[in-house]
Amino acid sequence: MQKPISITAVVSISPLGTTLEKAWESYQNNTHCITEKSFQNGNVLVAEIPAKAKHDIEVLRQSESKYKSLDDTVLYAIYASRQAVKQALWNGSDNFGINIGSSRGATHLFEKYHKDFVISQKAKTLTSPTTTLGNISSWVAHDLQTQGPEISHSITCSTALHALLNGIAWINAGMCKRFLVGGSEAPLTPFTIAQMKALKIYADYNQSYPCRALDLNKKHNTMVLGEGASMICLEAGEPKNALATIxxxxxxxxxxxxxxxxxxxxxxxxxxxxxxxxxxxxxxxxxxxxxxxxxxxxxxxxxxxxxxxxxxxxxxxxxxxxxxxxxxxxxxxxxxxxxxxxxxxxxxxxxxxxxxxxxxxxxxxxxxxxxxxxxxxxxxxxxx
Incomplete structure (x- = not known):
């Protein structure tokens, strides 16, 4: 590290809820957020965002005509980013940088558009722009009305932390004073679930704790997919509102x-x-x-x-x-x-x-x- 970088906000939308307070409250109990969801080939264990969060995302989707055609990965990112910059006391005119990644991107729209294409042999007009990975950061920048650098990438499951690395690099280089970084994922779709099952790493039976992460004695793979987005505000130095220092x-x-x-x-x-x-x-x-x-x-x-x-x-x-x-x-x-x-x-x-x-x-x-x-x-x- 060339100089201290501080986290001045961290906000997520996840199975834990939509605020730091809700997340901490949920972490106080030993109850998991994993439930069964029906897919084409039966029930599958997943961790969904709660009903209130789904409602908030639907309200966001209907709030602007252009948002109605966006994938959940983009809407999750917009929702969490709004709250993060508010918590960090940033304004769009600050022209902070944005780097938001996703391993899978617009999974729901990809599957929907491809299904339509197989039937009609024609692609819908917005297929390409709404499934391009770069549209996550671009739409967040549009929503926050900031004109700093926009970067989107996929580096599989370490994507969000690579976004954080990139934000730190820009700040240390003196090219930007502030960076909004994070990751967004909405992978609870039939084809994505099928891909994980094909790898034989997915939890295939329910128990008191379906995902046995960190259990070094388990005899079966127990990975379960969840959905959500988490955004982190980075700033140079150690401002008074810093939550932690990197x-x-x-x-x-x-x-x-x-x-x-x-x-x-x-x-x-x-x-x-x-x-x-x-x-x-x-x-x-x-x-x-x-x-x-x-x-x-x-x-x-x-x-x-x-x-x-x-x-x-x-x-x-x-x-x-x-x-x-x-x-x-x-x-x-x-x-x-x-x-x-x-x-x-x-x-x-x-x-x-x-x-x-x-x-x-x-x-x-x-x-x-x-x-x-x-x-x-x-x-x-x-x-x-």
């Missing part, structure tokens, strides 16, 4: 053994965490919010990487047991959990993990994310 960033990509896998000891995570630590003593890291997707190999490999790097293991946690895996938005939702724990000085653990380590105090939290392609990101946050 003191370390790390990233790495490893040579793949398989199209979807990382190595057994997650060398990419070892490198990204080491880079994020910088001069920080590993013993000073109180908590790691793991990527932990709920798959056998994914959870074990990340845990091995942590065990290799940290001789004194920090407290470990994840939120995927509660809200599922939100693909490109997941890293930003993990940042939200980290910020909440720093603010409230309370550790949020995983309810089915026995003898889970709990930190005495919370000053430094590391957040991990990785996706297909072995592209890991680690972010080190410190209490303001």
């Amino acid at each position: 003191v370390g960033i790390g990233y790495a990509t490893e040579i793949l053994e398989h199209n979807i896998s990382i190595s057994k000891d997650a060398k990419c995570f070892q490198k990204s965490m080491q880079m994020a630590l910088g001069d920080t003593n590993p013993n000073d890291v109180d908590i790691i919010v793991m990527h932990a997707p709920g798959t056998i190999k994914g959870d074990l490999s990340e845990h091995k990487a942590i065990k290799t790097l940290f001789k004194n293991m920090p407290a470990l946690t994840t939120n995927k047991w509660k809200i599922g895996h939100t693909f490109g938005a997941s890293g930003a939702l993990s940042i939200e959990l980290a910020v909440l724990m720093l603010q409230h000085q309370k550790f949020i653990g995983v309810p089915y993990i026995e003898n889970q380590k709990t930190p005495d105090s919370i000053k430094n939290i590391m957040v991990n994310a990785v996706g297909f392609g072995g592209n890991a990101v680690s972010i080190l946050l410190r209490k303001k």
Whole structure:
């Protein structure tokens, strides 16, 4: 890190709700947000945004004629971005930068438009502009009436944290003073679900906790998809309204053994965490919010990487047991959990993990994310 970068707002729309207060309230109980939803081939376990949030998104969709043709990924991003800049006390005239990514993009519209094309052999007029990945940041910029740089990208499940890295790079380069970063995902569609099931990593039966993320003894893959968006406001320095300070960033990509896998000891995570630590003593890291997707190999490999790097293991946690895996938005939702724990000085653990380590105090939290392609990101946050 060349200089401190602060988080002055973090807002999401997720299965936890639409405000930091609602999210923290939900984290106080051990109830998960996973339910069954009917798809073409039967019921599937998913984590949906709550009814009130769905209503708010529908109100947003109807609020402007052009918004009626947008995918939920864009509307989720617009909704969360409005609240984030308001919380950070930004104005559109500040011309802040925007980098919002998505692993899958406009899944609902892609599937709808392709189904129509198969039947009619003609594409609808708005097919291309409404399914282009770049339209997420563009529409957010339109909605907020800001004219700073706009960037959209997909780096699979580490997308949101790569957006954060990019925002930091722009600020450190002196090219922008403020950046709105995050991820948005609406993957609860038949074809997306079918893709995950084809990989044989999806939870296929219900139990008290369908997604057993961070359970290192599980015998079945238990990944469950969730939906949502999370936006983070970044500013140079340490302003008075800062929620947390970013003191370390790390990233790495490893040579793949398989199209979807990382190595057994997650060398990419070892490198990204080491880079994020910088001069920080590993013993000073109180908590790691793991990527932990709920798959056998994914959870074990990340845990091995942590065990290799940290001789004194920090407290470990994840939120995927509660809200599922939100693909490109997941890293930003993990940042939200980290910020909440720093603010409230309370550790949020995983309810089915026995003898889970709990930190005495919370000053430094590391957040991990990785996706297909072995592209890991680690972010080190410190209490303001």
